[in-house]
Amino acid sequence: MSTAAVPTTQRRVRRIVRKFDPWTVLKVSFVFFGISALGLVLLSIVAWTIIGNIGILEEINRAARSISLIDQDVSLFQSGEQYFRVVVFFSVAWMILMSGMATLASVVYNLISDVVGGFEFSVMEEVPIVGDPPQEVM
Amino acid sequence: MMPAVRRVRRVIRKFDPWTVFKVSLLFHAVLTVGLLLGLLILWSVIINVGVPERLDDFLTVITLLEDGDSFFNNGQQYLRVVVFLAALFSMAMTLLSTIAAILYNLISDVVGGVEVVMLEETLRLQPAAPAIRQPQAWAPVDREALTEEHRPILDSTEEVEVIEDATLASTEVIESDPLVPSQGD
Numbered sequence: 424m425s426t427a428a429v430p431t432t433q434r435r436v437r438r439i440v441r442k443f444d445p446w447t448v449l450k451v452s453f454v455f456f457g458i459s460a461l462g463l464v465l466l467s468i469v470a471w472t473i474i475g476n477i478g479i480l481e482e483i484n485r486a487a488r489s490i491s492l493i494d495q496d497v498s499l500f501q502s503g504e505q506y507f508r509v510v511v512f513f514s515v516a517w518m519i520l521m522s523g524m525a526t527l528a529s530v531v532y533n534l535i536s537d538v539v540g541g542f543e544f545s546v547m548e549e550v551p552i553v554g555d556p557p558q559e560v561m
Numbered sequence: 562m563m564p565a566v567r568r569v570r571r572v573i574r575k576f577d578p579w580t581v582f583k584v585s586l587l588f589h590a591v592l593t594v595g596l597l598l599g600l601l602i603l604w605s606v607i608i609n610v611g612v613p614e615r616l617d618d619f620l621t622v623i624t625l626l627e628d629g630d631s632f633f634n635n636g637q638q639y640l641r642v643v644v645f646l647a648a649l650f651s652m653a654m655t656l657l658s659t660i661a662a663i664l665y666n667l668i669s670d671v672v673g674g675v676e677v678v679m680l681e682e683t684l685r686l687q688p689a690a691p692a693i694r695q696p697q698a699w700a701p702v703d704r705e706a707l708t709e710e711h712r713p714i715l716d717s718t719e720e721v722e723v724i725e726d727a728t729l730a731s732t733e734v735i736e737s738d739p740l741v742p743s744q745g746d
Contacts, residue, residue: 436681436683437682438681438682439680440677441568441677441679441680442677442678443677443678444675444677444678447672447673447674447676450672450673451665451668451672451674454671454672455661455664455665455668541680
């Protein structure tokens with residue numbers, strides 16, 4: 424399929440999107456938000472490490488101790504493992520929720536577009552020049 | 562112009578990241594400017610209502626502020642901070658949407674893209690109505706060149722009634738029709 428070799432021209436036509444296929448939306452958005460969730464988890468780990476290394480956590484501990492919120496030898500942030508598990512859980516929940524929302528949105532869009540007609544776009548279309556160029560309508 | 566419409570399935574396989582970047586840059590710039598203007602108007606309304614003064618009074622009462630001091634006298638600096646944050650927001654959103662476009666392209670390579678049903682306007686033409694032509698010459702008809710369906714018409718001895726039609730008479734006669742090859746060709 425050597426489409427590059429075929430000379431193409433552009434024309435401006437209208438397109439109305441009447442339907443998103445919910446199954447493909449689910450597939451794409453699941454993978455999309457899965458990668459996003461992974462990125463978020465990595466980002467939060469990096470941010471957590473930076474915050475710990477700067478010493479903000481120690482500062483917060485000190486402040487909490489000074490207002491006698493915690494005992495002297497206790498740290499607020501010693502259960503980092505558990506925090507990490509919570510973050511992972513929430514990002515997985517977020518991923519499932521968001522892809523579900525996207526799928527639901529596409530279903531709702533399909534119903535709405537049945538009533539009011541869908542989005543109308545003007546698109547530039549690339550069409551191969553084969554034979555006669557498109558003729559004007561009389 | 563009467564465009565024909567057909568219903569087709571299309572799979573969106575790719576967003577061009579460069580065009581996404583261009584469009585979202587402008588979009589978020591405009592959005593940010595609008596938000597800033599809205600914030601300015603809101604701020605001036607709040608100041609005119611006198612909310613900051615009363616807040617200052619309250620803060621003075623609970624001795625968080627000294628008497629005669631104000632929390633809101635450096636509005637210029639607040640504005641600068643807000644403008645900086647807004648510019649940051651606009652850039653971050655532009656970058657995010659471009660990254661989303663690239664990510665979509667990669668994902669659609671793996672799982673296939675989003676499938677949509679579209680109504681398409683086509684420029685594929687219905688055959689145009691035959692132009693009204695004057696006979697150029699009463700040349701003898703070449704019977705062999707005619708198709709089977711035309712021969713009976715030529716052979717018929719039926720009397721043809723000539724109708725005087727006002728709409729036909731007022732129709733402009735097209736001398737040369739570029740769509741139909743002339744008889745000389």
